[in-house]
Amino acid sequence: MYNDDKKSKIVRQNRKKEHIEFALKAAAESNGSNGFSDVHLLYEALPELNLDEIDTTLCFLGKRLNAPLLINAMTGGHPEVKYINRSLAKVAARAGIAMAVGSQIAGLEDPDVQDTYKVARDENPNGVLLANVSALTPSVMVKKAIEMIGADGVQLHLNVAQELAMTEGDRNFKGTLANIERIVSFSNVPVIVKEVGFGLSRETIKKIYDAGVHYIDVAGKGGIDFIKIECMRSGQDYLGNYQNIGISTAASLIGAHSLNLPLGIIASGGFRGGSDVASALALGAELVGIAGHFLQVLFQGAEYGLNERVDRIIDNLRRTMLMVGASNLKELAGKPVIITGSTAEWLNWRGIDI
Numbered sequence: 001m002y003n004d005d006k007k008s009k010i011v012r013q014n015r016k017k018e019h020i021e022f023a024l025k026a027a028a029e030s031n032g033s034n035g036f037s038d039v040h041l042l043y044e045a046l047p048e049l050n051l052d053e054i055d056t057t058l059c060f061l062g063k064r065l066n067a068p069l070l071i072n073a074m075t076g077g078h079p080e081v082k083y084i085n086r087s088l089a090k091v092a093a094r095a096g097i098a099m100a101v102g103s104q105i106a107g108l109e110d111p112d113v114q115d116t117y118k119v120a121r122d123e124n125p126n127g128v129l130l131a132n133v134s135a136l137t138p139s140v141m142v143k144k145a146i147e148m149i150g151a152d153g154v155q156l157h158l159n160v161a162q163e164l165a166m167t168e169g170d171r172n173f174k175g176t177l178a179n180i181e182r183i184v185s186f187s188n189v190p191v192i193v194k195e196v197g198f199g200l201s202r203e204t205i206k207k208i209y210d211a212g213v214h215y216i217d218v219a220g221k222g223g224i225d226f227i228k229i230e231c232m233r234s235g236q237d238y239l240g241n242y243q244n245i246g247i248s249t250a251a252s253l254i255g256a257h258s259l260n261l262p263l264g265i266i267a268s269g270g271f272r273g274g275s276d277v278a279s280a281l282a283l284g285a286e287l288v289g290i291a292g293h294f295l296q297v298l299f300q301g302a303e304y305g306l307n308e309r310v311d312r313i314i315d316n317l318r319r320t321m322l323m324v325g326a327s328n329l330k331e332l333a334g335k336p337v338i339i340t341g342s343t344a345e346w347l348n349w350r351g352i353d354i
């Protein structure tokens, strides 16, 4: 919800800076598994393929991508984070992958910080760029966020767990679904509903789909933990109080795919390497989003380091595709996957066939 006074605006702008600082600290600690250690692709010892011919390209939101990767929503909204969006956008443009800017509320409230988002479009004029706002944002403002960066799509984030952990966060989430429905009917670009690291259940996804949305990002548990980050920001004890809250990325993705709905699914939450990316694509994801890990790599190795990392993930993806006998992403999506451990147990309890 909006509190339009000057103090709230400053709190929101500073929050974006603090999220970077604490996400870097949190990323250095383990947040448990995103479930992909339980996901195994079946090795093919006779693939009859040539690595040079493995094709990772796809069409997403009407544009060509070199690989099914998304630099997921992180930042913008404070002058000191502009260079981060600039670097991320340069990397996205060079590699031919998609990117989302962070929540644009600060830019909608204060035109002086709009350049911290617009820089992403300036650096990548032809690429896939996604706008990002809360799912509670009034539709007229969502339109402005889309226009601000000439976005190809808009992410609406759901972040109940984060808001509750935030001292200044929302406490009333009534009317979110009706607002999503309104945004879908107003928006001139595709709407993607995402979580921020606690996952989407099948029940939630069904409601989102019934509201007219055709893309989701499960943003599951096992990567950045926003309860921990908000506790760090406010100096509260975390103590693992909410350790069992959230759905792992793997369980959330498999649940989403099992619904058999005509939905574009983005998998995110705790991805770091190309073989897990391949597993997610085999499980029905169209794209894989990465946020915290890319931020960490950017801070450790600057733009050069991030370029290298992205290339390595794409190369690992291609090698994994060859090792499972998939020459392109369509073939990869049909490859057998074996689910073991706590993810299999979770899916069994939920009655999801694997």
Ligand SMILES: Cc1cc2nc3c(=O)[nH]c(=O)nc-3n(C[C@H](O)[C@H](O)[C@H](O)COP(=O)(O)O)c2cc1C
Pocket: 019, 020, 023, 072, 073, 074, 075, 101, 102, 103, 132, 155, 156, 157, 194, 195, 196, 197, 219, 220, 222, 223, 224, 268, 269, 270, 271, 289, 290, 291, 292, 293, 295
């Ligand atoms: C520093 C930081 C800031 C973020 N800010 C946003 C945001 O403004 N909007 C949003 O939808 N998600 C935001 N996220 C969440 C990510 O987009 C992503 O859903 C989540 O971090 C899980 O992916 P990961 O494990 O790869 O980081 C942020 C993540 C990080 C690390």
